[in-house]
Amino acid sequence: MIVDLHNHTFLCNHAEGIPTEYIEEAIKRGIAVFGFSDHNPMEFDPKYRMKFEEISTYFNLIDEVAEKYRGKIEILKGFEVDYIPQYLDSRVLENSSIDYLIGSIHFLDGWGFDNPEFIGEYQNRDIDSIWVEYFSKVEEMANSKLFQIVGHIDLIKVFKFLPKKLDIRDLVEKPLQAIKRSNMAVELNGAGYRKPIGELYPSREILEMVYEMDIPITIGSDAHSPKQVGLFLDRTIKEAKEIGFDEVAIFRKREMEMVKI
Ligand SMILES: [Zn+2]
Numbered sequence: 001m002i003v004d005l006h007n008h009t010f011l012c013n014h015a016e017g018i019p020t021e022y023i024e025e026a027i028k029r030g031i032a033v034f035g036f037s038d039h040n041p042m043e044f045d046p047k048y049r050m051k052f053e054e055i056s057t058y059f060n061l062i063d064e065v066a067e068k069y070r071g072k073i074e075i076l077k078g079f080e081v082d083y084i085p086q087y088l089d090s091r092v093l094e095n096s097s098i099d100y101l102i103g104s105i106h107f108l109d110g111w112g113f114d115n116p117e118f119i120g121e122y123q124n125r126d127i128d129s130i131w132v133e134y135f136s137k138v139e140e141m142a143n144s145k146l147f148q149i150v151g152h153i154d155l156i157k158v159f160k161f162l163p164k165k166l167d168i169r170d171l172v173e174k175p176l177q178a179i180k181r182s183n184m185a186v187e188l189n190g191a192g193y194r195k196p197i198g199e200l201y202p203s204r205e206i207l208e209m210v211y212e213m214d215i216p217i218t219i220g221s222d223a224h225s226p227k228q229v230g231l232f233l234d235r236t237i238k239e240a241k242e243i244g245f246d247e248v249a250i251f252r253k254r255e256m257e258m259v260k261i
């Protein structure tokens with residue numbers, strides 16, 4: 001069964017395409033379970049996300065396509081939530097329509113480290129310290145137990161600025177233990193293939209640890225346009241199978257179910 005739980009729509013203001021266009025593409029690619037995961041509304045960084053008032057529009061649009069394509073594809077409702085504790089909001093976290101929340105780190109103290117606009121900031125910092133800070137946020141996010149899925153767990157590698165002295169396995173050990181304790185799934189996110197790093201999130205070495213620790217995985221293409229739906233899913237599934245995974249997690253009303261891949 002092909003699953004893709006990470007997809008954005010025009011409502012994010014930096015993605016394009018309406019839900020019907022995403023679903024048409026998903027059906028073409030043989031996706032059986034498809035999830036929308038627009039960025040959460042919040043008072044920080046508002047131009048890259050929907051407004052709180054648009055949450056109902058978002059859910060209505062999803063309900064419409066779910067009805068239209070009933071029997072052809074299962075459609076789930078999610079948000080990709082920036083884990084910034086002071087901006088978390090119950091209108092997202094406690095929303096009863098939600099099937100799952102993806103917890104992601106895109107900011108370190110307000111710095112959007114994965115945004116090419118702010119890439120210059122890497123020159124001002126020590127790369128090893130950035131990696132330590134990033135993974136401590138991932139650990140804190142997992143410990144919050146607010147989310148079902150960890151989004152692109154090693155996003156910090158996006159521009160290929162890798163740690164100089166530190167071993168990535170050491171950095172990720174405690175975050176993975178927290179993820180396991182919180183019963184979360186780690187997302188295999190194919191967007192990494194189309195970024196400077198040119199590989200899956202997570203890297204092979206992290207994915208092997210995930211497997212050894214018996215942590216569930218799920219899959220997302222992180223599409224920001226209909227043409228990116230399912231992009232690199234073949235490669236993503238191949239990597240998962242090479243390591244030994246034969247099932248992935250989906251979530252309905254925040255309850256995990258494992259399905260065969
Ligand atoms: Zn985005």
Ligand SMILES: [Zn+2]
Pocket residue numbers: 080104106151152
């Ligand atoms: Zn993201």
